[in-house]
Amino acid sequence: MSEAESNNPTPPLVRIRGLRFRRGSRWIFDGVDLDIPRGKVTAIMGPSGTGKTTLLKLIGGQLRPDEGSIEVDGENVHALKTPELYRLRMRMGMLFQSGALLTDISVFDNVAFPLREHTRLTESMIRKLVLLKLEAVGLRGARDLMPSELSGGMARRVALARAIALDPMMIMYDEPFTGQDPISMGALVQLIRMLNDAARISSVVVSHDVAETLRIADQVYVISDGKVVESGSPAQLRESGGDWTRQFIQGLPDGPVPFHYPAAPLREDILEVSS
Amino acid sequence: MNKKTVIEIWVGVFMALGLVALFFLAMQVSNLGTAYTGKTFDVNARFDNIGGLKVKAPVTIAGVEVGRVTGIRYDAEDFRAVVVMGIQEQYLGRIPEDSFAKILTAGLLGEQYIGLDPGGSLDTLANGSEIAVTQSALVLEEVVGQFIFGKAKEGT
Amino acid sequence: MIGHLAKLGGWGLQALTRLGRAHLLLLPMMRGLLDILRRPRLLLDQVFSVGVLTILIIAVAGLFVGMVLGLQGYYILSRFGGETALGLMVAASLVRELGPVLTALLFAGRAGSALTAEIGLMKATEQLSGLEMMAVNPEHRVLAPRFFAGFLSVPLLAALFSMLGVIGGWMVGGGMLGVDQGAFWNGMQNGIDFREDVINGVIKSVVFGFVCTWIAIFQGYDCVPTSEGVSRATTRTVVHSSLAVLGLDFVLTALMFS
Numbered sequence: 001m002s003e004a005e006s007n008n009p010t011p012p013l014v015r016i017r018g019l020r021f022r023r024g025s026r027w028i029f030d031g032v033d034l035d036i037p038r039g040k041v042t043a044i045m046g047p048s049g050t051g052k053t054t055l056l057k058l059i060g061g062q063l064r065p066d067e068g069s070i071e072v073d074g075e076n077v078h079a080l081k082t083p084e085l086y087r088l089r090m091r092m093g094m095l096f097q098s099g100a101l102l103t104d105i106s107v108f109d110n111v112a113f114p115l116r117e118h119t120r121l122t123e124s125m126i127r128k129l130v131l132l133k134l135e136a137v138g139l140r141g142a143r144d145l146m147p148s149e150l151s152g153g154m155a156r157r158v159a160l161a162r163a164i165a166l167d168p169m170m171i172m173y174d175e176p177f178t179g180q181d182p183i184s185m186g187a188l189v190q191l192i193r194m195l196n197d198a199a200r201i202s203s204v205v206v207s208h209d210v211a212e213t214l215r216i217a218d219q220v221y222v223i224s225d226g227k228v229v230e231s232g233s234p235a236q237l238r239e240s241g242g243d244w245t246r247q248f249i250q251g252l253p254d255g256p257v258p259f260h261y262p263a264a265p266l267r268e269d270i271l272e273v274s275s
Numbered sequence: 276m277n278k279k280t281v282i283e284i285w286v287g288v289f290m291a292l293g294l295v296a297l298f299f300l301a302m303q304v305s306n307l308g309t310a311y312t313g314k315t316f317d318v319n320a321r322f323d324n325i326g327g328l329k330v331k332a333p334v335t336i337a338g339v340e341v342g343r344v345t346g347i348r349y350d351a352e353d354f355r356a357v358v359v360m361g362i363q364e365q366y367l368g369r370i371p372e373d374s375f376a377k378i379l380t381a382g383l384l385g386e387q388y389i390g391l392d393p394g395g396s397l398d399t400l401a402n403g404s405e406i407a408v409t410q411s412a413l414v415l416e417e418v419v420g421q422f423i424f425g426k427a428k429e430g431t
Numbered sequence: 432m433i434g435h436l437a438k439l440g441g442w443g444l445q446a447l448t449r450l451g452r453a454h455l456l457l458l459p460m461m462r463g464l465l466d467i468l469r470r471p472r473l474l475l476d477q478v479f480s481v482g483v484l485t486i487l488i489i490a491v492a493g494l495f496v497g498m499v500l501g502l503q504g505y506y507i508l509s510r511f512g513g514e515t516a517l518g519l520m521v522a523a524s525l526v527r528e529l530g531p532v533l534t535a536l537l538f539a540g541r542a543g544s545a546l547t548a549e550i551g552l553m554k555a556t557e558q559l560s561g562l563e564m565m566a567v568n569p570e571h572r573v574l575a576p577r578f579f580a581g582f583l584s585v586p587l588l589a590a591l592f593s594m595l596g597v598i599g600g601w602m603v604g605g606g607m608l609g610v611d612q613g614a615f616w617n618g619m620q621n622g623i624d625f626r627e628d629v630i631n632g633v634i635k636s637v638v639f640g641f642v643c644t645w646i647a648i649f650q651g652y653d654c655v656p657t658s659e660g661v662s663r664a665t666t667r668t669v670v671h672s673s674l675a676v677l678g679l680d681f682v683l684t685a686l687m688f689s
Contacts, residue, residue, distance in 0.1 A: 060563075060564055062560065062563055062564070086566040090566045094564040096557045096560065098557055100558050101558075103558070114565050118566065282475065282479045286482070286483060289479075289482050289584075292486070292591055293588070293590055295594075296594040297590045299597075300526060300593055300594060305526075305620065306622075306624055
């Protein structure tokens, strides 16, 4: 998008062009162009089921697009061979909706996992790093707990500590605000912002929680029916004229996305039954 | 003793148990513990009827196993069965040449085996020798037939 | 009518694609052997969870099966004076057939279903995806150790089953029913050939171990990532493993003991 590029002279971190992706007979993405700028929080929003998680998986190379290209830091993700793809993934962190911690090892071991797998650091070095990462998310004291003993919000924070273990250049957040109480939500929002600014990690947040997302994002893309419907800063979106965007942002029950599931007129249905 | 060590110990116990079981099966249950694995020399014998004799059946003298049947074939010239026996090497030159080979049955339901009755000759069996005198297996139908025939004869 | 045929055809195609996917999984799992050699701890933990924890059921089952064989065998053999063949009968039944087959069936029920549930749950809670995004290959890291653990454990468990079965038969035959000790063991040793019986039994259990573990892991990996999907996959593991074991047993027996 020219707007994003003119604001940001450095090349975008993620560049998506002409993305088309199908699952079964349904086109999840039908010609999507996106730029994710460096050093900023970019939000991708839309109603449930529009394939936002799928987009993250496409960026991470877990899924292959039917058409189009995805470039991360200048490299075409799907043209990479497996070892190179793995190297790229080490520079991307991902926070899954449920945290996706490994349930049979402790919090400490979960955060240490990427370090033990991909680096040759000594155990004492790893211990220091893990404690620092846990400290950043405020859970250093919980390091010996098992994932089953954590609340949802705490599990997500541990997963975040794990995602930043290798100091990635970007983090993708999959529905980070879903199902959180206000306090955990506030903590998470603050962490996302802090990591983005202080640690210069670019952030991609996929969510349908309008309020929190608009509070934290620098740039927003709204996706519906497989296409980008709107894009811009949160302020621009709030003043936007688009019917669809307005319904979404203000949370109106009826509008371009109808309230009623398609059906025959009410009179016909009721009279049919009684006669 | 932490959890890791406990796991290691148990896996070690498991592997040991498994190997012990395999060893038990090999030694106590199968014939590995008692099978003869040394050298043998071949001795032939011809029979009119070998009955149910099979390859690997024991060959005994005075009830003690001295070898095994290694091959059975039919000689179309002779119309008899040729049985090849592998006798243990330690008996080379120790079994008289005129020994008598019989096909016997172990117990009532048992498998058939060859029993050698030693003769008196000073010449002994060597590799490739053939035993001259043999007695074929008892075939049940023939015995019964003979019995009935005999009884019928008596009656007349 | 056409509708039913179409459904049958569709089901057939689905089964074929599943079979294909199962085979595609084999190569990455085998390649995981390298990872295991570098980090043997992975294999060790899995041998514990898959092998050691199955010892109890195998041992108890083996003992009881052997004891029943001793009892039943005695009653039948004594009818025509063949009690001395009891040792041979018990040992032959166990080493050639019951050891490998029953062990595989029990393994599928206890360890196979646990494997399927564990892997299916990891899939449903996105742990496998998480590993992929952390640049760790889940087929090497999670699936391969479990596969080799099962493959290694089943033959050992089968040997254990057979050994305890023979001992059980001996306890019942010798202790309870008065069969002569010497006849019991001698008859057995004369009749059981190491190469033909013991080794063939081991080969059978190796094949069964391969198949049961493979099925269990694949069903977990391929399942629909919901709680219902996992539970259905677990059932499929037990059913498919059992049928595969019984079918393969027939084929192997025909090949080996004809």
